[in-house]
Amino acid sequence: MTNTIRMLSTLGLMGAMRSLSSAFEAASGIRVDADYAPTLALLKRLRADEAADLVILTREGLDEMIAERRVITDGTADLARSYVGIAVLAGQVHPDIATEAALRRTLLAARSVAYSRLGASGVYFAQLIVRMGIAAEINAKAAIVEQGFTAERLVSGEADLAVQQISELKQVGGIEVVGPVPHELQTPAVFSAGRMANAKHADAADRLLRYLASPDVVPVLRQSGLEP
The missing domain is CATH 3.40.190.10 (Periplasmic binding protein-like II)
Structure with a gap:
């Protein structure tokens, strides 16, 4: 021992x-x-x-x-x-992500979306936006995080939305978790x-x-x- x-x-x-x-x-x-x-x-x-x-x-x-x-x-x-979720800066209006159509509109309307390159959530999200047919639009304005917490990009002002495991989003102060990506779109x-x-x-x-x-x-x- x-x-x-x-x-x-x-x-x-x-x-x-x-x-x-x-x-x-x-x-x-x-x-x-x-x-x-x-x-x-x-x-x-x-x-x-x-x-x-x-x-x-x-x-x-x-x-x-x-x-x-x-x-x-x-x-x-x-x-x-663990489920993948969406977060915004504390005090911001929580966008509608309840359905696939609502999530699609919310992602396209964002100035920038932060997601991880190496984490399981980032691999999933990259595949999701391809499946939704919006990968080119989202990646053109994405804040890609090599490793670490994507919600830090909300605090720095680099992104409007952060995507990551909810347990990881909750590690960053000054942000609010909107909720999980619709469960029918993800495998935990x-x-x-x-x-x-x-x-x-x-x-x-x-x-x-x-x-x-x-x-x-x-x-x-x-x-x-x-x-x-």
Whole structure:
């Protein structure tokens, strides 16, 4: 057993994990050294053999790591479901995004739309606007965020709308979440945790994994905009 474990986590769980890590540290005496980035960026780092004990990725990303034998098959757990949402600067009128037609009008009317290049939400949104037939118009005025929180572009005045996982939008102050993209247009992302095959501190990582998969964490997940 060690008093520090290394965790790499997708940005989608950053808000929840900051609180959950503190609770785990207080109960276990094990420190969590956490680093947060979009799933695609984390996959690249893991394939470059960056060391970690536990990872939290999209389910698809975790399955890739299992297939490559970087994560052990029987050391995983699905933690939370997350929907992509739209946000505006605090105090601004909330646009209509209740239907596909309303969302289309809202996106086309915006001066600029901020979305992520590397995150699961950005990959989804890029595909969505192609499907809706408005990719050229939106991308011509988009504020593309390489990695980080798209809602920061609302605060800086670079965009009128920000698109990202609701749990990520809620990490930025001074903004308001309008709501999720219509559910019929999206498949929720599932965030899952897994213990690395070459974990230096496997027992401690397994202990954290059991905690994250327990009912104790449900209120924190919901508060951060996630569904357990």
